[in-house]
Amino acid sequence: MSVLKKLFELRESLDNYERELGFDQLSEVEKAVLEFIMHQKDATITAVTKNQYFAKYSLSTIKRAVGVLLSNDIITATQSSADRRAMILTYNK
Numbered sequence: 001m002s003v004l005k006k007l008f009e010l011r012e013s014l015d016n017y018e019r020e021l022g023f024d025q026l027s028e029v030e031k032a033v034l035e036f037i038m039h040q041k042d043a044t045i046t047a048v049t050k051n052q053y054f055a056k057y058s059l060s061t062i063k064r065a066v067g068v069l070l071s072n073d074i075i076t077a078t079q080s081s082a083d084r085r086a087m088i089l090t091y092n093k
Contacts, residue, residue, distance in 0.1 A: 026068070029057055033065040034091070037075055043089045044080070 018024050023031050036051065037043040048054055048062050066089065069075040073092060080086040 027065070029061055030065045030068050033062060034069055034074060037069075037089045038091045042080070044086045045089070046086065 015024070018026075018031060023034065026034065032053065033048055036048055036054075040047060045059075045062060045066055048066075049059055054062060066075070066077075069089075070077060075089050075091055077087040077089055080088050
């Protein structure tokens with residue numbers, strides 16, 4: 001199997017999973033941020049921006065994606081007990 005064919009099959013599979021979870025209406029960056037939050041314990045906007053995957057996105061783009069997820073009640077933000085300036089982002093199951 002060629003590498004490009006396998007890559008496309010992975011994209012199709014990811015698309016199917018996202019559709020099953022109801023994430024298909026989100027933008028690519030919103031989906032990526034959500035999936036990071038679901039995967040990362042004590043996720044914050046700073047943690048998102050420090051991850052190498054998100055280096056291609058500006059801070060304002062990431063903040064906008066978090067804002068969309070918050071306004072659609074997909075995630076919640078609670079103040080960190082360790083650092084009062086940080087907001088811990090969690091997925092609303």
